[in-house]
Amino acid sequence: xxxxVIGHYSLVLxxxxxxxxxxxxxxxxxxxxxxxxxxxxxxxxxxxxxFLSFLCLILSFVFSDFSNETVFNNSHTTKPLFYKISGTxxxxxxxxxxxLLVLTLFIFLFLIKTKNQPIKYKxxxxxxxxxxxxxxxxxxxxxxxxxxxxxxxxxxxxxxNPILQDPALAxxxxxxxxxxxxxxxxxxxxxxxxxxxxxxxKWASHIKKWVLISWVFLTLGIMLGxxxxxxELGWGGFWFWDPVENVSLMPWLALTTLLHCILVLEKKxxxxxxxxxxxxxxxxxxxxxxxxVRSGILNSVHTFANDPGRGLFILVFLFxxxxxxxxxxxxxxxxxxxxxxxxxxxxxxxxxIINNWFMMYFLSVVLIGTVYPIFLDVLSSEKISVGPPFYHxxxxxxLIPFLLAMAIGPKLKWxxxxxxxxxxxxxxxxxxxxxxxxxLKIFEANFLINTILISSAxxxxxxxxxxxxxxxxxxxxxxxxxFGFSLLILSILFNSLFSSEIITNLKVGETFExxxxxxxxxxxxxxxxxxxxxxxxxxxxxxxxxxxxxLSPELRIYNQPNIVTxxxxxxxxxxxxxxxxxxxxxxxxxxxxxxxxxxxxxxxxLSVLLISFGGLLSLFKKKYEQ
Amino acid sequence: MNNKILKITTITIFIIIFIVFYKALQDTxxxxxxKKSNNEIPLFSAQLFNSNKQxxxxxxxxxxxxxxLNIWSSWCVPCRTEHSLLMDLxxxxxxxxxxxxxxxxxxxxxxxxxxxxNPYKKIIFDKEGINAIEWGAFGVPESFLINNGIVxxxxxxxxxxxxxxxxxxxxx
Amino acid sequence: xxxxxxxxxxxxxxxxxNLEANMDDMKIKITKNLRCxxxxxxxxxxxxxxxxxxxxxxxxxxxxxxxxENQIYDYFKEKYGEWILYDPTLNKNxxxxxxxxxxxxxxxxxxxxxxxxxxx
Numbered sequence: 002x003x004x005x006v007i008g009h010y011s012l013v014l015x016x017x018x019x020x021x022x023x024x025x026x027x028x029x030x031x032x033x034x035x036x037x038x039x040x041x042x043x044x045x046x047x048x049x050x051x052f053l054s055f056l057c058l059i060l061s062f063v064f065s066d067f068s069n070e071t072v073f074n075n076s077h078t079t080k081p082l083f084y085k086i087s088g089t090x091x092x093x094x095x096x097x098x099x100x101l102l103v104l105t106l107f108i109f110l111f112l113i114k115t116k117n118q119p120i121k122y123k124x125x126x127x128x129x130x131x132x133x134x135x136x137x138x139x140x141x142x143x144x145x146x147x148x149x150x151x152x153x154x155x156x157x158x159x160x161x162n163p164i165l166q167d168p169a170l171a172x173x174x175x176x177x178x179x180x181x182x183x184x185x186x187x188x189x190x191x192x193x194x195x196x197x198x199x200x201x202x203k204w205a206s207h208i209k210k211w212v213l214i215s216w217v218f219l220t221l222g223i224m225l226g227x228x229x230x231x232x233e234l235g236w237g238g239f240w241f242w243d244p245v246e247n248v249s250l251m252p253w254l255a256l257t258t259l260l261h262c263i264l265v266l267e268k269k270x271x272x273x274x275x276x277x278x279x280x281x282x283x284x285x286x287x288x289x290x291x292x293x294v295r296s297g298i299l300n301s302v303h304t305f306a307n308d309p310g311r312g313l314f315i316l317v318f319l320f321x322x323x324x325x326x327x328x329x330x331x332x333x334x335x336x337x338x339x340x341x342x343x344x345x346x347x348x349x350x351x352x353x354i355i356n357n358w359f360m361m362y363f364l365s366v367v368l369i370g371t372v373y374p375i376f377l378d379v380l381s382s383e384k385i386s387v388g389p390p391f392y393h394x395x396x397x398x399x400l401i402p403f404l405l406a407m408a409i410g411p412k413l414k415w416x417x418x419x420x421x422x423x424x425x426x427x428x429x430x431x432x433x434x435x436x437x438x439x440x441l442k443i444f445e446a447n448f449l450i451n452t453i454l455i456s457s458a459x460x461x462x463x464x465x466x467x468x469x470x471x472x473x474x475x476x477x478x479x480x481x482x483x484f485g486f487s488l489l490i491l492s493i494l495f496n497s498l499f500s501s502e503i504i505t506n507l508k509v510g511e512t513f514e515x516x517x518x519x520x521x522x523x524x525x526x527x528x529x530x531x532x533x534x535x536x537x538x539x540x541x542x543x544x545x546x547x548x549x550x551x552l553s554p555e556l557r558i559y560n561q562p563n564i565v566t567x568x569x570x571x572x573x574x575x576x577x578x579x580x581x582x583x584x585x586x587x588x589x590x591x592x593x594x595x596x597x598x599x600x601x602x603x604x605x606x607l608s609v610l611l612i613s614f615g616g617l618l619s620l621f622k623k624k625y626e627q
Numbered sequence: 628m629n630n631k632i633l634k635i636t637t638i639t640i641f642i643i644i645f646i647v648f649y650k651a652l653q654d655t656x657x658x659x660x661x662k663k664s665n666n667e668i669p670l671f672s673a674q675l676f677n678s679n680k681q682x683x684x685x686x687x688x689x690x691x692x693x694x695x696l697n698i699w700s701s702w703c704v705p706c707r708t709e710h711s712l713l714m715d716l717x718x719x720x721x722x723x724x725x726x727x728x729x730x731x732x733x734x735x736x737x738x739x740x741x742x743x744x745n746p747y748k749k750i751i752f753d754k755e756g757i758n759a760i761e762w763g764a765f766g767v768p769e770s771f772l773i774n775n776g777i778v779x780x781x782x783x784x785x786x787x788x789x790x791x792x793x794x795x796x797x798x799x
Numbered sequence: 800x801x802x803x804x805x806x807x808x809x810x811x812x813x814x815x816x817n818l819e820a821n822m823d824d825m826k827i828k829i830t831k832n833l834r835c836x837x838x839x840x841x842x843x844x845x846x847x848x849x850x851x852x853x854x855x856x857x858x859x860x861x862x863x864x865x866x867x868e869n870q871i872y873d874y875f876k877e878k879y880g881e882w883i884l885y886d887p888t889l890n891k892n893x894x895x896x897x898x899x900x901x902x903x904x905x906x907x908x909x910x911x912x913x914x915x916x917x918x919x
Contacts, residue, residue, distance in 0.1 A: 236845040243840045298651050309652045316652065320645045327641070331634050354914070358907040365903045373896045379650045383892050386834050388842070388885025395900055567847075584847040587702055587730060593847055730849055756853025757860065763878040765836040765850045 005069050008057030009148040015050040015105075016138035018043055019131050026128050029120075036120050041112055044127065047134070048105040055102050058147050059089045067158050070149035071095060077160035079532040087171035093295060093311075094147035096174055100291075101141065103182035104134050111186050111211070118199075118207055125193035126186075132325070133185055136318045144311045163533065163559045163566055169229040173222060177249060180219025181287040184252060184280075186211050187259070191280030192326060196333050200273045205266035210620055212263055215283075216256050217616045223249050224609040235567045235582045237502075237597045239605065242392045247371045248290030251364060255283040258360040260616075265353050275357060277334060281326040288319045298375055352410030359403045366395045397454065404457035404490065407483055408464040411476065429467070433459040455494055461487035478622060482615030488608035492601040500599045508591040509538075519543040520596055533559040538583050542596065552581045578602040666778040668771075669761040676728055676736070676750035687749065693722040693798040694773040697747070698759055700731040701739035703767040705785035712791045713746040721798045726750040729759055729767050772797060822862055829858050829871055834883050842885060 022043045029037040058071070062085045067073045075092040076085055089095045108130040115123055141147070190208055194200050226249065231239040240246060259279035262272045292298075296312020370387045377383050409426070437455035465484035472480065503520065505513045513520040521541040528535045536556040543549045555568040569582040577600040584593040672683045688694055697713060699706040713724060726747035728736050733752070753759055762771060763781075770782040772794060779797065782790060830844035835851045843854045861871050875883050887893045 236841065238845065241840065292648075296652060298648070312652045313649070316645070316648055320641070323641055324638075327638060354911055358904075358911050361907055362900065362904045366900045369896060369899055375651050376647050377892060377896075379647050381892065384880060384882045385887050385892065385896075386882050386885050387887055387896065388832075388834070390832060390886035391896075394886075395897075399904075586852075587849060589732075593852075595847075730853065755856045756849060757857040760853055760857055760878060765879075 002066060002068055004057040004061045004064075004066060005148040005150060008054045008061070009142075009146065011050040011054040011057070012138060012142055012146075012148075015047050015054070015101075016135060016142065018047045018050065019135040019138060022047065023128060023131050023135075026124050026131070030124050030128075034120070036112075036123060040124070040127065041109075044105070044109045044112055048102075048109045051098070051101050051105045054147075055089075055098050058095055058098060059086055062086060062089050065158065067156070068150060068152065068154040069147075070151045071147045073151060073155055073158050075160075076158040077532070078157060080160070080166070081531070083168075084166045084171065088165075090174045091165050091170075094141070094145045096178075097137065097141050097145050098147055099175065099178055100182055101134065101137050103178050104130065104137060104185055107183055107186045108134070108189075111190070115207065118204070119197065122190075122193050122197055122199060125196055126190040129189035129192050130185060133189070133322070136322075140311075140314050140318065144314055160559075163557065163564055164233055167229055167233050169225050169232065173225040173229055176218055176225055177222030180215050180217075180222050180256075181249075181252060181290070183211065183215030183218060184256060184283040184287055187215060187280045188284035188326070191277050192329050195277050195329055198333065198335065200266075200276060200334075201270060202267055205263050205276070209260075209263050209267065212256065212260050213616050213620045216253075216260055217613050217620070219249075219253050219256060220609060220613045220616065223253060224606065224613075228606060231602070232569065232571065235569050237500075237569070237580045237582075237595075237599060239602075242370070242387075242389045244371050245290075245294050247367050248286075248293055251290065251367055251371075252283050252286040254360055254364040254367070255279050255286055258357055258364075259283060261353050261356055265350060269350070271350065272353075272357075274334065277330055281323075281330065285319070285323055285326070288315070288322065292316055292319055293371070349410065349413045352406055352413055355406050356403075356410065359399060359406070362399060363396060366392065370395075398450065400490065401453055401457045404454075404461045404487070407486070408457075408461040411468075411479060411483065412464075425467075426464070429463045430456075430460055433457070433463060451494065451498060455491070458487050458490040458494065462491060478615045478619035480615070481618060482612050485608045485611030485615060488604060488611065492604035492608055496599055496601045496605065500597060502595065502597045504593070504595050506586065506589075506591045507594050511591075513594070517545040518596070520594065522592075522594070530557075533557045538592065540581060540594075540596075542579065542581070544598075550579060552579065554581050554583045556583060556585065573603055575603060576600060668773055668776055668778055669763075671758060671761045673727075673751040673753065673758045676726070676733070676752040679752075682749070682751075687725060687751075688773060688776060690723070691775065695722055695724045695794065696727060696762070696771040696773060697724060698727045698729050698762070698764055698767055698769045700729045700767050701735040702731065703729075706768045707743065709768060709785035709787070710743045710746070712786050712788065714744045716791060716794070717746045719795065719798070722794070723748045727753050727758060727762075729753050730756045774798075825868060826855075826858055826862060829862075829868060830855055832872070832885050833858075833875060834885055836879065836883065 022040060025037060025040050025043065029040060058069075060066075061069045061072050062076050063082065065072065065076060065078050065085070067076075071092060071094045075095075076088050080088065090099045108127060111130075112123060112127060187208065190211070191200075194204050194208075223246075226246065227239040230241070231237065256279075259276065262275045262279060265272050266276055292312060292315040296309060296315065298312065370391050374385055374387055377385060412426075434452075434456040437452050437459055440455065461483065465480055465487060468476075468480050469484075501517075503513065503515070503518060505520070507513060507520070507522040509522055509525050511522050519542070521543075523539040523541050525536060525538050528537065534557070536558070537553050538555070540552045540554070541549055542552060550572060552570045552572060554570045557566045557568060559566070565585065567582050567584055569580055571581075572579040577598055580597040580599055582595050584595075586593050668684060668688060670684050672681050674680070675682050695713075695716065699710075716722060717724060724746045726749070728750055730753065751758055759765075759769075762769075764783075766783070768785050770786060771778050772780040772782075780794075786794075827844060831842050833843040833854060835841045835843050835846035835848055835854075837848055837850045838846045841851075843851045843858075845851075858871060861874065866874070872884055872888075876888075881888070881892070887896055889897055
């Protein structure tokens with residue numbers, strides 16, 4: 002009805018405004034003494050129109066306007082308000098509208114916040130961004146209109162998958178998109194800067210805050226997705242190397258590498274080619290991810306509706322963007338061949354280059370692992386799976402030198418360095434090795450490689466901790482981020498080494514007992530909730546120290562759509578999480594019970610927060626210094 | 628010179644990637660696991676539903692006629708819809724229907740057959756579901772058309788009228 | 800230098816004493832490597848679907864029959880194709896999969912090294 006009409010025509014209007022912006026930009030480009038106010042106003046208008054459209058969609062969901070096809074497909078009158086709202090972006094059409102919102106928002110902010118840069122640069126960035134925006138407008142209106150009208154108006158909607166009704170998942174898309182789509186600005190501005198040949202220290206300083214913003218959001222977004230997987234999906238894992246997970250990790254890897262290169266570029270005129278290529282790649286990988294997830298090419302836990310028609314559009318759009326960027330890069334970029342010869346082996350520049358080298362390797366592993374099955378299927382009709390063992394085998398060994406480089410690199414000076422505190426560095430290395438050796442020996446875990454891996458992570462941990470005291474506030478953001486990273490690796494390692502699981506079948510009143518744990522299935526009760534029927538089981542679990550904990554996993558039987566979900570009960574503490582989940586066994590009167598003890602889970606989330614905090618600090622430090 | 632080759636290579640690589648993705652879009656995404664080896668029926672021994680005795684695969688399929696192995700269970704909703712078609716097929720003397728009762732409770736299975744009829748000459752009782760895996764099945768219902776110890780055709784999902792017509796043609 | 804060598808030798812001896820994995824660990828390892836075919840991206844170990852549970856029973860049975868890890872994988876590959884394994888085996892289809900990243904790593908290393916060749 003009215004909301005759909007306003008929403009739809011705002012989009013059409015927004016598209017027209019985009020064309021108008023391009024028109025005026027071309028004109029302004031020629032007389033570039035000042036930025037035409039009209040351009041800024043039109044950019045703002047475009048933002049308002051998209052926002053209006055988005056608002057209309059939200060309201061359609063809130064008021065359960067089932068004459069709107071998207072609302073009909075994805076909502077239900079009994080859904081709680083919070084999830085009605087988050088249902089707006091929990092579907093293909095709505096999420097694309099969110100993409101558009103972030104695209105238009107960021108370019109507007111870019112225009113008004115960028116000072117001290119050439120006018121031509123701002124206009125060109127805007128133009129490149131408009132190409133992306135217009136592409137998305139067309140994609141939305143043509144193939145994925147969130148405001149399709151259905152008649153007669155259905156009484157009730159088809160409901161949203163209950164697994165998606167979760168707080169973490171509700172905010173995961175907006176945060177993730179701020180990261181993904183934020184990298185569009187980096188893309189456009191890098192292309193613009195290449196055309197005008199202004200890739201320099203000054204430009205690096207300017208673009209750094211955009212890189213940081215995008216990076217922080219992307220890191221948090223990925224973390225939220227993992228948290229959701231851990232709490233909701235019921236198997237106690239947080240990363241499965243699922244194609245959709247990989248697809249969010251790839252831009253993050255490129256973006257992190259870009260961040261490091263920008264840090265170098267801020268000081269010296271080097272690595273310019275890297276910066277341009279990484280800027281292009283980050284956004285390209287984001288778009289590529291969108292393509293893979295929405296086109297039906299991949300099999301995964303969270304693919305959106307399979308629609309090859311949409312896939313084709315994105316594919317063509319994506320490759321046009323790639324071709325344009327390649328053209329710009331090849332044609333306009335004049336690389337300075339003397340760049341890299343000015344510093345010695347032992348210097349900060351070298352360690353950043355080594356960082357690039359390893360990160361690109363990790364990126365290629367994830368990319369190849371994700372995309373290879375598609376290629377193989379097309380070229381030879383063979384289907385294979387590429388899962389966690391592949392990624393572990395190829396990534397873990399390389400993490401070791403990587404962690405060591407992370408420890409040593411920041412200590413080196415620019416251009417040339419004589420490692421001053423060699424003695425203490427080596428001492429710390431030996432201590433790390435001994436500690437990890439003893440940890441593994443005490444807990445009887447095996448594998449040589451784990452020892453070395455833990456040693457390197459511990460080493461990084463010690464070095465960065467020590468730097469807090471020695472260096473105090475110099476480079477604190479880098480220190481926090483690297484410290485966070487070492488903590489992350491250590492938490493993940495200890496978590497995977499020392500997790501334990503008990504899987505058993507129990508009836509009410511039965512007990513499972515082994516040398517460490519006693520699980521007593523105390524009781525069961527049923528409840529009727531607003532949109533599901535709930536079965537809550539109560540367990541008493543006694544550990545080897547004699548401490549008993551009470552855990553209550555739940556089974557939910559939803560009516561719309563007809564699904565049974567398993568809600569784990571997780572008791573979190575600083576040391577470990579206790580995780581329990583039950584499942585119905587077809588045709589039997591007992592339940593399948595899975596009890597896991599997972600050490601250091603909380604530390605995994607905290608360390609990612611620390612890493613993001615490091616980035617955030619860097620952002621505000623800049624503002625403070627200005 | 629070096630630079631030019633690099634540029635051309637890069638662009639070519641991207642064009643190839645584009646073409647591969649384009650072709651990938653054309654395929655459907657429903658995967659039917661291909662049986663890699665020749666299509667011989669698996670060798671196994673299983674428990675009979677009625678008598679708890681063991682029977683071997685050679686025993687089950689020894690006659691020189693067509694067999695339809697049908698995997699079913701009482702808790703499987705699509706099995707109900709295809710069941711009448713199976714009853715219909717029993718009228719055909721060329722084919723013998725063997726049932727594989729998948730992860731079921733005997734009482735429920737018996738009730739199911741009492742209610743909808745029993746088209747099966749013999750029924751294998753696959754309590755754990757491992758016999759089904761021997762056949763490379765992964766769900767219910769699935770059916771296998773067999774003759775001379777070879778699987779002629781595999782049907783994933785419930786049978787419908789068209790497929791049953793196809794079976795009737797194949798067994799002539 | 801000698802101390803370092805001794806260190807490593809002791810290391811190896813102690814860590815290799817734990818090399819024999821027990822049956823439970825093997826079962827976990829195998830089921831984590833098998834794909835649950837009716838789930839969207841879960842291993843047999845993680846999944847509780849009917850198919851996954853049957854697979855777990857069968858893996859148990861095969862282990863008790865004395866089959867090795869690879870023999871069990873071969874058995875399932877024969878029934879369902881390569882798709883059921885998460886760890887792609889190295890065969891003519893997957894050489895590129897495994898070797899391309901390594902190749903990229905080496906090329907990267909070569910580029911890094913080349914850039915320093917001119918400097919002594």
